[in-house]
Amino acid sequence: MSDEPQPTHHEEHRRGSLPWGSLLRNGLLVVVLLIMLWLGFNVRLPSVGELQAEIEELGWVGVVAFLALYAAVAMTPIPVTIMAVTGGLLFGVIIGSVLSVAGVLVGCWGAYWLARGLGRRTVLKLLGEHARKVETNLQGAGFQAVCTLRLMPGFPYWPVNYGSGAFGIGQRTFLTASLVSTVPGQVSLVAVGAFIAHPGVLSGIIVACAWAVVLIMTAWAYRAWKGTSSRKLPGS
Incomplete structure (x- = not known):
């Protein structure tokens, strides 16, 4: 007779039970992936003129x-x-900027909490080609890292939203960094719409100032973030 302890009834039941949590998350991943792929490749937003007419x-x-x-x-x-x-075409610079910032923040917040529900492993699969960059930059990071990725030219918003939720960025830090880093870009784009609707010197100045702020903030966030990262290195 073997001296090895025999598994208890509870252990045998646990081994034989289905991993419902894992199955649920993987199923949800498939649904989210399919929806996002379908939206990315098949949904075309109306032109600015069409969208303006429909909302009006x-x-x-x-x-x-x-x-x-x-x-x-x-x-x-x-x-x-x-x-x-x-937003700029319909509501002007001030109201359009308020609505645009509010809309984008609500969407970012929703994606953040969706990622919290999906979990780190699932979000890594969802991020695809952006996974390594987001994980490297957001793992154990904070305000400056979120700002830097948010302000990085050509880098989309959605990986930052999902990555922040998955890699433990605090909700307050995420929302504050998102607000600070999205306002200049949103205002500049809204000003472009307002300029198209009513060309003028003021709208042009707002666009120029907003983009100048974006560049300054990007440089600041990057330097602050790299400085924080270097202080974390062993022996530094």
């Missing part, structure tokens, strides 16, 4: 519709540029 027809309800649509777009890989420009 809704009257005051158009404000709510604009916010909801902006938030939904911000949760997907679809670029939010057309939404911000349309």
Whole structure:
């Protein structure tokens, strides 16, 4: 007879039970991936003119519709540029900027909490080609890292949103960094829309100032973040 301890009834039941949590997460991953792929390759946002006409027809309800649509777009890989420009066309620089910033932040926040629910491993699969960059830059990072990725030219919003939720960035840090880093870019795009609707010197100045702020903030965030990273290195 073997001296090895025999597994208890509870252990045998646990070994034979299905990993429902893993199955649920993998199933949810498949659903999210399919939705995002379908949106990325098959959904085309209307042109700025078409979107403007459709929202104007809704009257005051158009404000709510604009916010909801902006938030939904911000949760997907679809670029939010057309939404911000349309905000400027419809509502002007001030109101358009407020609505655009609110819409993009709601969408980013929603993606952040979706990632918290999916978990780190699932989000890594979801991020695809962006996974390594996001994990390297956000793992154990904070305010400066979120700002840097958010301000990085050509880098989309959605990997930052999902990565922040998956890699433990605090909610307050994420929202604060997102607000600080998205305002200049959103204002500049809204100003472009306002300039198209009503060309003027003021709109041009706002665009130039907003992009100058984006460049300054990018340089600041990058230097601050690299300085924080170097202080964490052993022996530094």
